[in-house]
Amino acid sequence: MRTLPMLAIIVLLGACGFQLRGAALLPQSMERVYLQAADLNSPLVQKLEQSLRQSGAEVVPSPFEATATLRIIEDTADERVLSVSSSGQPQEYELYHTVVFDMANDNGVILQPTSLTLTRDYFFDEQDILGKAEDAAFLQDALVEDVARSIVRRAALAARAGSS
Template identity: 30%
Template sequence: MHSTSPTLPYTASVRRRLRGLAGLALCMLLAACGFHLKGAAQLPFTTLYTNVPQNSEFGSNLRRAITASSPDTRIVEDVTQAQVRLTQLSSVESLRELSLDAQGRVEEYELNLEFVFQVTDSKGHVVLPPTTLRSTRELPYDDTAVQAKQGEINTVFKRMQQLLIDRIVRHLASPDVRQAYAQSQDLPPADASEAADAPPPAAIPQPPTPWGSPRVGPGLY
């Protein structure tokens, strides 16, 4: 009678080696495809100013995301101390009726976010021209649970804002911005017309919603 026990450790060892080789091959394949794990993306500048209010949830989360992605980049409150300026040109948060039932009651809402911004350097050169980011979500509505649906709408808006912040940070770290900022360092100050500050964003009134419908929560401001 032959014992098979001596081959068990060998089999397990072979399997471990095969799994290791497979993992190594997968890593090499991902690297060849240009895949990178999500992590810090150091920005080409070390000081940044933004007119997005710091005391707003959106503003504080934006600042936190920038410093988390690029630890060497510092957010300054004095625009004259900043290498670049991220200017919010407009910001709109709204919802609209998407569908009604036979009784004319809202069955579904469409949630919308729109954020327009640009990036300029300290000499007034445009590093990133006015860029519009939009986000839209559809959400079922039940007028028998207004309070619960209002909370759900606010939660979805917060998630949409966070995704929008991630997109802003990716724009700041993009090759185009890096190249434009590097090239601007060798240029003289921009003309007064080019370097003029963007006008402050005007408050855009939210469209009225039907009686009993959920209210839009606090906006990006």
């Protein structure tokens, strides 16, 4: 008897277009992607490769093998103080990651240079310096992963729009 309501929910969710958040489905024009960046070993490029592969693309070592070239023009990550205590000590920080990227294929530019900035905030406790350093490193890694996924989603949307 429990299966009938569950089956109804699944059918209704499928009918309205719901799908679990995950890897973006890439169009055929992004089947083989060449990544161009100043530092091919940067955390962002590593996460981008991972995200592209999870989305079904093959990351190729040469632009001549690629159906699309994703170019990282600028990649900046840093932190800034958001608030200080009455004694002037930082209490809250903001991590930010800004990327400027574009994408092209044999037919020309698919996506003009686009700027993307994501941020994360965290509180700083002078009594727990090691723990907060680990928190900041974890947040920075999560931020890079979110930036990579956002780039892949935006590139896929632009490629779909360009092919229609």
